[in-house]
Amino acid sequence: MRKTIWLLCLALVCTQGLRPTAPSSIGASDSIDLYRYDEMAFHIAQFLEPRMRDTPQLERLNIGQWILDKSYENNLDPLLVLAVIQVESTFDDCAYSRFGAKGLMQVMPRRILTKEELAKYAFNHHIFYEPQWNISFGVDYLASLVDRFGSLETALAAYNAGPTRVSRLKSEQPVRTRYVRKVMYRYARLQKRFSTRT
DSSP: OHHHHHHHHHHHHHHTTOSOOOOSEETTTEEOOHHHHHHHHHHHHHHHTTTOTTSOHHHHHHHHHHHHHHHHHTTOOHHHHHHHHHHHHTTOTTOBOTTOOBTTTTBOHHHHSOHHHHHHTTTOGGGGGSHHHHHHHHHHHHHHHHHHHSOHHHHHHHHHHOHHHHHHHOOSSOOOOHHHHHHHHHHHHHHHHHHTTO
């Protein structure tokens, strides 16, 4: 019954033209087709169900698609993005930290936006709690850190502690903080979980 409901939601999204264009690749090497893309969005939505009970099913499916879209656009694994969200906010889209981090990916507007962009969003701070915007900002920022540091682990450390602080370490080896270990542990578990489904 539950799978039937999910498939109906997927059909609704497809018939309304809401499904994004399927990307041509996963990460750097694995090819993907439209069927596998839809299946992955479906599995992500199923994974989110017990973690986001107050979120409607169609919204969870949309969140799965936004994660896929932004991940592929930035050449990141969507399961890595899921792991970051799990560690950052435990899938609470209203999460707020005392440091000013907001939403699913705990984005910090002052860290990721220029002064001009901050002024643009000065009266629209609610968008940082909207999953689509939050995922978009968070994944773009994480991808920029991977490009900057050339190491996923160091980029994750910078995502959490800030790039300035990580840059001061001047380490030639990947930076492995407690936060990085937590994300990588969740990432490995998600890879194992999803490998049995796809």
